[in-house]
Amino acid sequence: xxTIDHFHLSAILTSVLNVLLVLFVxxxxxxxxxxxxxxxxxxxxxxxxFFLLPFSRVxxxxxxxxxxxxxxxxxxxxxxxxxxxxxxxxxxxxKREWSILKIIYVISGVFWFFDILxxxxxxxxxxxxxxxxxxxxxxxxxxFWMLTFFGIIIYGHIILLKGIIDSRGMIRxxxxxxxxxxxxxYFGGIGTFLPVYDKTCFPYPYGVYGVALFSVVTAYxxxxxxxxxxxxxxxxxxxxxxxxxxxxxxxxxxxxxxQSYVSQFFKVDTRxxxxxxxxxxxxLYDPVRKFLVEVTDRYLFQKKDDIKVILNQLAGNxxxxxxxxxxxxxxxxxxxxxxxxxxxAIIIKDEKDKGYEVLESFNIAAAGGRYDGGxxxxxxxxxxxxxxxxxxxxxxxTLPAPILGRLQDFRAVLCIPLLxxxxxxxxxxxxxxxxxxxxxxxxxxxxxxxxxQVSIALSNARLYEILKKSQVDFAQQAKMAAIGTLSAGISxxxxxxxNHMRLAVGMLRLNKRLGVYNNFTKDQFEGEVFNAVExxxxxxxxxTEVIERLSSFAKKPKxxxxxxxxxxxxxxxxxxxxxxxxxxxxxxxxxxxxxxLPLVSADEHAVEDVFLNLLVNARHAIKEKGTITxxxxxxxxxxxxxxRDTGCGISPENLEKIFDPFFTTKxxxxxxxxxxxxxxxxxxxxxxxxIKKLGGRIDVESEVGKGTCFRIxxxxxxxxxxxxx
Amino acid sequence: xxxxxEKMSKVLLIDDEEDVVEFFxxxxxxxxxxxxxxAVRARQGIEIxxxxxxxxxxxxxxxxxxxxxxxxxxxxxxxxxxxFVVMTGWDADQIKERIITEIGVDAYFEKPVxxxxxxxxxxxxxxxx
Numbered sequence: 001x002x003t004i005d006h007f008h009l010s011a012i013l014t015s016v017l018n019v020l021l022v023l024f025v026x027x028x029x030x031x032x033x034x035x036x037x038x039x040x041x042x043x044x045x046x047x048x049x050f051f052l053l054p055f056s057r058v059x060x061x062x063x064x065x066x067x068x069x070x071x072x073x074x075x076x077x078x079x080x081x082x083x084x085x086x087x088x089x090x091x092x093x094x095k096r097e098w099s100i101l102k103i104i105y106v107i108s109g110v111f112w113f114f115d116i117l118x119x120x121x122x123x124x125x126x127x128x129x130x131x132x133x134x135x136x137x138x139x140x141x142x143x144f145w146m147l148t149f150f151g152i153i154i155y156g157h158i159i160l161l162k163g164i165i166d167s168r169g170m171i172r173x174x175x176x177x178x179x180x181x182x183x184x185x186y187f188g189g190i191g192t193f194l195p196v197y198d199k200t201c202f203p204y205p206y207g208v209y210g211v212a213l214f215s216v217v218t219a220y221x222x223x224x225x226x227x228x229x230x231x232x233x234x235x236x237x238x239x240x241x242x243x244x245x246x247x248x249x250x251x252x253x254x255x256x257x258x259q260s261y262v263s264q265f266f267k268v269d270t271r272x273x274x275x276x277x278x279x280x281x282x283x284l285y286d287p288v289r290k291f292l293v294e295v296t297d298r299y300l301f302q303k304k305d306d307i308k309v310i311l312n313q314l315a316g317n318x319x320x321x322x323x324x325x326x327x328x329x330x331x332x333x334x335x336x337x338x339x340x341x342x343x344x345a346i347i348i349k350d351e352k353d354k355g356y357e358v359l360e361s362f363n364i365a366a367a368g369g370r371y372d373g374g375x376x377x378x379x380x381x382x383x384x385x386x387x388x389x390x391x392x393x394x395x396x397x398t399l400p401a402p403i404l405g406r407l408q409d410f411r412a413v414l415c416i417p418l419l420x421x422x423x424x425x426x427x428x429x430x431x432x433x434x435x436x437x438x439x440x441x442x443x444x445x446x447x448x449x450x451x452x453q454v455s456i457a458l459s460n461a462r463l464y465e466i467l468k469k470s471q472v473d474f475a476q477q478a479k480m481a482a483i484g485t486l487s488a489g490i491s492x493x494x495x496x497x498x499n500h501m502r503l504a505v506g507m508l509r510l511n512k513r514l515g516v517y518n519n520f521t522k523d524q525f526e527g528e529v530f531n532a533v534e535x536x537x538x539x540x541x542x543x544t545e546v547i548e549r550l551s552s553f554a555k556k557p558k559x560x561x562x563x564x565x566x567x568x569x570x571x572x573x574x575x576x577x578x579x580x581x582x583x584x585x586x587x588x589x590x591x592x593x594x595x596x597l598p599l600v601s602a603d604e605h606a607v608e609d610v611f612l613n614l615l616v617n618a619r620h621a622i623k624e625k626g627t628i629t630x631x632x633x634x635x636x637x638x639x640x641x642x643x644r645d646t647g648c649g650i651s652p653e654n655l656e657k658i659f660d661p662f663f664t665t666k667x668x669x670x671x672x673x674x675x676x677x678x679x680x681x682x683x684x685x686x687x688x689x690x691i692k693k694l695g696g697r698i699d700v701e702s703e704v705g706k707g708t709c710f711r712i713x714x715x716x717x718x719x720x721x722x723x724x725x
Numbered sequence: 726x727x728x729x730x731e732k733m734s735k736v737l738l739i740d741d742e743e744d745v746v747e748f749f750x751x752x753x754x755x756x757x758x759x760x761x762x763x764a765v766r767a768r769q770g771i772e773i774x775x776x777x778x779x780x781x782x783x784x785x786x787x788x789x790x791x792x793x794x795x796x797x798x799x800x801x802x803x804x805x806x807x808x809f810v811v812m813t814g815w816d817a818d819q820i821k822e823r824i825i826t827e828i829g830v831d832a833y834f835e836k837p838v839x840x841x842x843x844x845x846x847x848x849x850x851x852x853x854x
Binding site: 491492493495496498499500501502503504505506507509510511513514516535583584 | 742744745748749751752755787789792812814815835836837838839840841844
């Protein structure tokens, strides 16, 4: 190999190795700021080394000159990018240092301006020399630039040296290696400056190998911190390097083609053709970069852009799935694949007992776990309502120990509370990525959006789960729950007649034991027994009535139908089930029914259910003695029923939500007998749904501390309207 | 049946169900040493209790106007020598516990009650006084 071959080979090697290094850092560096700085730095070196080859190889002076400009266009920025990287790497934050950096950038910008727009001052010409087809001759500014270049590089090495002295342990070793790598690289870099001034002493032509060595040493230095699956990286980075190199060639090829062809047919000013090729390079740069990003993201790293894909997938698919487990499964599978996660879980509120369960998970030990509503972890999330990111060291340190412990149980790095109506309906936990990489800022930015989509999808599925049991079943649940709150009163009503029966039997037994019947005639005795039996019979009827009353409400309603209904009668029927209850709690009932109101069109059972629900609510709203007022009146072509209580009232913010499914405040209320009243949050939802289906409407007004008034209207029956007209 | 005590004992039943009162009136009428009083409202019962100071007061818990629990709380400190028997249709455990441990009654029957067992208990309470 000739010296020139060595020069070229080392340039190619440097370019490729630097691309590899950049990719390596891009993929595995944990610190985002540092990563960005290093990528810029490494790219500048690659770019420079890449154009070193065509610049010193092509037979066309114009092309050689262009490539010379291009390589300098990037090498001018090597020093400031080096310093910028060092500042991040060594955590240098002082203002003075940053102003120095700004000045360095400005100076470099000035040189760049000359290199691109007034190149004669920078690169005088390209001529045959030292065996190269063409090689550059320096312009008047070149020496200044070279001195500045090495001045800045020396400054960089001084602060790096300081950084080594200030550090210890692994970091010190890493910095030392990085120092050696850079020193070698820049020393080798001198080898490319020597031929400019017609010198051929060492390090020419082997210097550029030193620059290549820089990449190896730097990669080794960063690897010492962490064990990495090197095979995978190499496989992937090689593919990427190929793609990257191809792009560079395309840019170079297109520009050189333009130069040679266009100047063949027209006499073109070199400066113009140069500007055109630069413009072409710039124009091509972005689409190629985009293509590259897409290709690498899709086939190699699958990140960044994928978060948008995830969003689309979530939006598209998950909302459509209506089985809650399937939704959760799909969410986790999507996130797992797209972000390449090691673990993850979805915890969701169990509507039945207000506990939480781990609905779906992968690679966690806590699978299938259950937690009650008062669980410290869930309570914490419900209160803070914030995403926890354990990759943020500050956040990790300020987190309460039990919360941190729980997150570790879930192997979670990100913990995302799922909120609906600002209430915690579940939690999504995401583990670390298989690659050990941190979540990107883009991914973190998208998390709230993902969280709200997931929340909506899960709560929709949960709703549907209940709805699919058919609306009727759903209504049934709510009604049974309402009746359930009356159970103490109802059992009392059944036990009273039973008591009478047993007392009647007891009476006969006692009299027999006491010998009372010894003196009785047969008629007298028969009369006594008959009396007892009569009493028992009366009470059987009484108990049966209670049960019938109850079961007429409890009976599963069939399809809703429209029939003539008297709202007054329906109200009275609901009251019959509640009378004892209201009496017991000292709740007075005032009724003001307007006489001779027309019948309405509705479903009799549904209307009774609606009234029962509203009256039970009214009874629960009254903590101590109060009044429930019901009234009926005609409003145009509709009959209105107003149910007003003197209870605790509903706050304006809750008033908006009372008709929402699962909204309840009843789980904290205790009725005067000490039994806790547990709401399903379905009562009013059902009430509204039923009324809506029957063509009626419901309105509510309420004042905290004063009471609440529900107004329900149903349309008057058509026949009745005709009668009135 | 227990042995008859020598002196007359007073028993008061407070229950809003007239039929229940009637059963007990009839049952106690067989025992000449018992004078039976009754009331269908708690307030009326309290009046009778304070003037008659019965040996045993039997009481329902769920009654209109004033509940048995309130009546118990009022009467207990006033009548230290009186035994209290509760008969109720409530099946709430919290109430039972409150009545037995907090207020402290001498017997607690859940409806439907066995006439004989209640009466035996009443006599037992009269005897141990």
